[in-house]
Amino acid sequence: MDSLSTIASYYGSEDFDPAKDRLYEIAVPRLLDLFDRHHVRATFFISGKDFINNERTCFWIDKIIHKGHEIANHSFSHLARLSSRSNAVVEEEIAKNHQAIKDFFDVTCAGYRSPGYSISDDILRLLAKQGYLYDSSIFPTSISVLYKIYRKFTAYPKQGVSPTDMGPPLLFLSPREPYLLRNLKLPDGRPMAEIPVTTTRIGRLPFYFSFHLCLPEPVFRVMLGAIRADCINYVLHGTDILDFTKDRINDRFIARHTTIKIPLESKMKKLDIAMSSLSGRVNILSRDLSGEMLKTGIAAK
Numbered sequence: 647m648d649s650l651s652t653i654a655s656y657y658g659s660e661d662f663d664p665a666k667d668r669l670y671e672i673a674v675p676r677l678l679d680l681f682d683r684h685h686v687r688a689t690f691f692i693s694g695k696d697f698i699n700n701e702r703t704c705f706w707i708d709k710i711i712h713k714g715h716e717i718a719n720h721s722f723s724h725l726a727r728l729s730s731r732s733n734a735v736v737e738e739e740i741a742k743n744h745q746a747i748k749d750f751f752d753v754t755c756a757g758y759r760s761p762g763y764s765i766s767d768d769i770l771r772l773l774a775k776q777g778y779l780y781d782s783s784i785f786p787t788s789i790s791v792l793y794k795i796y797r798k799f800t801a802y803p804k805q806g807v808s809p810t811d812m813g814p815p816l817l818f819l820s821p822r823e824p825y826l827l828r829n830l831k832l833p834d835g836r837p838m839a840e841i842p843v844t845t846t847r848i849g850r851l852p853f854y855f856s857f858h859l860c861l862p863e864p865v866f867r868v869m870l871g872a873i874r875a876d877c878i879n880y881v882l883h884g885t886d887i888l889d890f891t892k893d894r895i896n897d898r899f900i901a902r903h904t905t906i907k908i909p910l911e912s913k914m915k916k917l918d919i920a921m922s923s924l925s926g927r928v929n930i931l932s933r934d935l936s937g938e939m940l941k942t943g944i945a946a947k
């Protein structure tokens with residue numbers, strides 16, 4: 647759930663004024679209403695830099711918690727290419743955000759997702775050491791390399807290296823379904839769980855809303871109907887539910903974001919289709935799922 651100023655700085659622009667950032671106040675009411683209508687509970691991955699100096703954002707995070715959704719750790723500063731940073735930087739990013747969420751909202755995070763899915767064995771080890779029940783940063787998609795090239799040359803040509811590194815290329819061969827990382831032990835001796843972003847069984851294409859938004863509706867409906875997975879980790883972003891014109895986002899850099907200019911009506915229509923198709927399968931919070939996996943010792947398939 648990245649604010650617009652976080653997205654802008656992540657892609658190398660410092661032009662977006664954080665004080666004018668209204669992402670949470672625009673997107674959260676729409677998301678809460680959507681989840682209420684479909685009886686879905688979701689996990690919101692948040693960053694300290696988005697809320698520590700923004701009372702309106704704190705107000706909406708309180709609402710998210712009050713509605714029974716899960717809050718999880720998305721690192722404090724949302725740095726690009728976290729997996730290539732030193733262990734000291736990563737440890738600080740995770741621990742500082744963990745503490746900020748505890749201090750501001752009295753929530754102890756059980757889960758983590760790296761900015762841009764930038765994950766590594768070292769980051770997973772640090773999470774286990776800090777007692778995290780699960781990580782949800784592995785995105786086992788066959789198009790990760792193509793996506794990096796697209797980001798580099800099409801969407802943000804001036805930034806050179808794509809900030810969205812999605813971890814080592816071979817991660818796309820990781821299991822598609824949640825599994826226990828048996829070599830990574832929590833302080834109590836249990837293994838940590840991985841809840842990967844869902845991909846299709848054939849071709850390992852991304853199965854998440856930001857990608858679905860780019861597809862024609864008939865193709866999107868076919869993908870929804872064809873997905874075969876015991877557990878679906880369906881990713882949405884706050885920007886997926888903005889209306890660039892009506893919400894008067896009015897920022898040239900944000901205007902380059904891939905799906906930002908699709909009118910809200912068509913985004914909401916697709917979201918309603920996705921939620922009604924998946925709601926029977928996505929109402930278990932990541933925290934509860936990982937806790938259940940640790941109890942039953944569920945293994946990778």
Ligand SMILES: [Zn+2]
Binds near residue numbers: 647720724760761762
């Ligand atoms: Zn993010």
